[in-house]
Amino acid sequence: MVGRTENGSEADEQSAESESCVYYIKWVDVEGVDYAVVMQNENGPCPLLAVINVLLLRGQITLPCGSTQVSQKKLLQFVADCILRLKPKDIDDAELPNYEQNVSDVLTLIPSLPKGLDVNIHFTGVKKFEYTPACALFDILNIPLVHGWIIDQGDQELLKIMDGLSYNRIVEKIVTTNNESENCLLRNFLDSSASQLTTQGIAELLSNLNEGEIAVLFRNNHFQTLAKQKDALYVLVTDMGFLGESAVVWETLDCVDGNSTFVDAVFSVSNKPEIVANENTEQVHFMLVGLYSLTLFFNLQTSSQLFFEKMKVWLIWQQSPHCRHEIGLYSEEYDVQDEVPRGRALSLSTQAVRPHKNYNRTSKGLKVHVLQFPSYSLDLITEHKRTMLVKDPGTSSTRLSISYDAFLVKSEWHRNVVPVSGSVLAVNTHETFRNLDRKQILYSVAEKVKQCIESLEWLERPSLLNTFYLTVYPDLKKYTFRYWNCIPALLYPQAVRMLSNPTQISAELATSIQMFKALHHNEAFLLVGTTPAPLSSIVSNNFAWSSDIHIVYPDPSTLTAFPGWPLRNLLAAVAYVRKDLRNAKFICYRSGGVPSIIIHLSWETASDLSTAAVGWERIKGSLTPAFINLRGSLDPLKLMEFSAELNLRLIRWRLVPNINLQRLMNLKCLILGAGTLGCNVARSLLAWGVKNFTFVDDARISYSNVVRQSLFSFDDAANGGKFKALTAAEGLRKINPLISAEGICMKIPMPGHSVPQQEEKEVEKTVRHLENLVKQHDVTFLLLDSREARWLPTLMTTFHHKLAISVALGFDCFVVIRHGVSDDEVDEGSEQSQNDPNIVPGSQLGCYFCSDVTAPGNSSLDRTMDQQCTVSRAGISSAASGAAVELLAAVVQHPKMGGSPARLGENDESTTVLGATPHQIRSFLSRFTQASF
Structure with a gap:
């Protein structure tokens, strides 16, 4: 099972790659x-990352304090x-040759x-x-290599079958042997533990590792x-999305379903950033997706109100070229010139919204959800921090990017990030x-911007001078997006x-500025000779x-010949507060290997500051919005997930605003019988967003x-036929690969x-x-062929206070019945039922066998073939299955769920x-x- 190993023929290519590949460093x-x-x-x-971090945490290797990057070549060394x-x-001479061979x-x-x-x-x-040379690597470094894919010790039959077999041998056994x-x-x-982590595995990891041990x-x-x-x-959390999150260092590993908690460097629970939203908001997600893409969506799920106001988001200049959760917006170069009577006019490199081709489309921030009805505007928080990658690796253009955590309130930004305040307007129609x-x-x-300058607020927070207004129209069915910034x-x-x-600044000056910028929270500041000073000094009476004097x-x-677009408003602010000035020197400080420059500007000052401005992005010189189509670029699995959930969310947004979809999606459904009813029930549950299924059947x-x-399908019936339970689970996974579906071959004991x-x-x-x-399941569907097959599951669901729904077919009729759910902690009858004799509490509802006067027997004994087959009208199974699923959907919306009256x-x-939420449904x-x- 594995990761792949590169062979020697690729050594040259690997060597070249290790020279250029870099990793970012997070200091905790x-x-x-x-x-x-x-x-x-x-x-x-990758293995390199895991090994290096073990060695770093043990103190066996160190990196220069404060360094932000390290090359792959250095890590391999x-x-x-x-x-x-x-x-x-203390190795023996006899063992030395073997050890040296292992080292070799x-x-x-x-390199691999x-x-x-x-x-x-x-x-x-x-x-x-x-045992492989890979295992020898961990042995020599004295690093425990572990996994958590362990068989339950109580399953003796499975232990006997798998004893001594590796993963590869088991896969080979399944393919080559006929022992069904x-x-x-x-x-x-293998299917039930597809996460490659079991409860038994977690328990054994805890018992095998020592306190404080790193593996x-x-x-x-x-x-x-x-x-x-x-x-x-x-x-250890090494995802680039958490590079700037000092409170997120480790992630708990305590369950097999993926639920986890972030903790900090001393293993205390991390305080997750607050989501700023209207009080009626359930959840907010932000997303920019696609290869060659910029897309902007929001998961704004509201209850009854349809309008949102004043939601916060950050647009970020990001300097990290490998940020997994970002889409870069790079600029095309064009000049914005003022009419000047003489001299050389100032031209500026602009920031335009463009797709950044290096976006990692496997980013786990790939969640697309939509506001319900109205167009909506999102205001962006004004925070600012410094250093930024201003260079797109493919085009050398400047980048303006939106991070995955744009909705999160953050007390501080990573030192490689400059946040920029702004707004986003998303509309629902192309015409709008x-x-x-x-x-x-x-x-x-x-x-x-004008008010910010006149109020002098920018002197304390120069980042307020940089803003944007992004307009977006997303067509979420075609995955096309029009935007204009x-x-x-x-x-x-x-x-x-x-x-x-x-002119380029000297190396000494660059080093000084690098130190000074931290003192000024990555904002603009003054440099008087070699001494830093805050921008507010400009308006001081004692400041000559x-x-x-340089403004940094x-x-x-x-571009070495042109400053960036943000200089425009900074220059306007300086000229406004110092009307006595006619020229000034600016240091355009850059990083990411781009040389910083000093530029000396002059101007003529008008008496009044006006709102005359430019700013709408140009596409190849023309004022027009941009258009992208993401259908071919997005992960098909994510498209499937989004599209399936979109239909359900439309129900809430348009028709049933108070529906609790999460209750349906979180259900674990046990389907006893994978025949006509079982298949149809599963398909309908799938349409409601249910993601956890277990089929039980022993037939082929x-x-x-x-x-x-x-x-x-036809092929499933060939060669004696496949097992229904396994094939039904596989069929569901083919429809939606993101669900969990398990098939169990089991013959249910019957009276x-x-x-x-x-x-x-x-x-x-x-x-x-x-x-x-x-x-283990929330609801059990009794869809078995005979009456007596339902008796034992009915007994179990009643005993364990689990909801059960039984469906039975006749030739032209059907019955759907939900069994009563008793609970010792629930009173026998609610106040409502006591006041209304027509209401029967859920705990008093009967089951499939409550009206029987004799115990069920063998109903299939001595039956002829025509009596053994289910004979019914073709459409009745679909109608019955649909009624059963819709009954479940209604029941789980009730506060008492299975106990609903x-x-x-x-x-x-x-x-x-x-x-x-009726007790029975009968159709003729x-x-x-x-x-x-």
């Missing part, structure tokens, strides 16, 4: 000591040095560490792997740094987008020109302007099943069906297994947001009538 404070954590690049959580340095002192083998593996290693696990121990019962067990285990966890073809602290397991009053928009944003620049002062050609500001331009697919059972003595233990095991399944006589449609197709009670 552990009780006053700074530790470096190397973050992911495009290779993800660290590993090689450690391998050569860690030779055991391991050294040949080092950024890509992957061949690792093949055994399922009977967290430290059991098939064993293969069924093996497939079930490498192998899971899902990835290698992660794992630590045991305070009797808990933690995985075309008819926007763009002159008024430009005037309004220019007015804000406005970055306002005041046409003040007049006749701006350069008095001399720009001289030729050695963070500049996004990559026959050719007569295929036309009626919607999850099967009236005798059991041979030699099979009694097997039946007892089956009963325990079935009981565990009932306990039923009503005698006419049903009350206002019981839940989806209507009534011969009369096309339906009754519920």
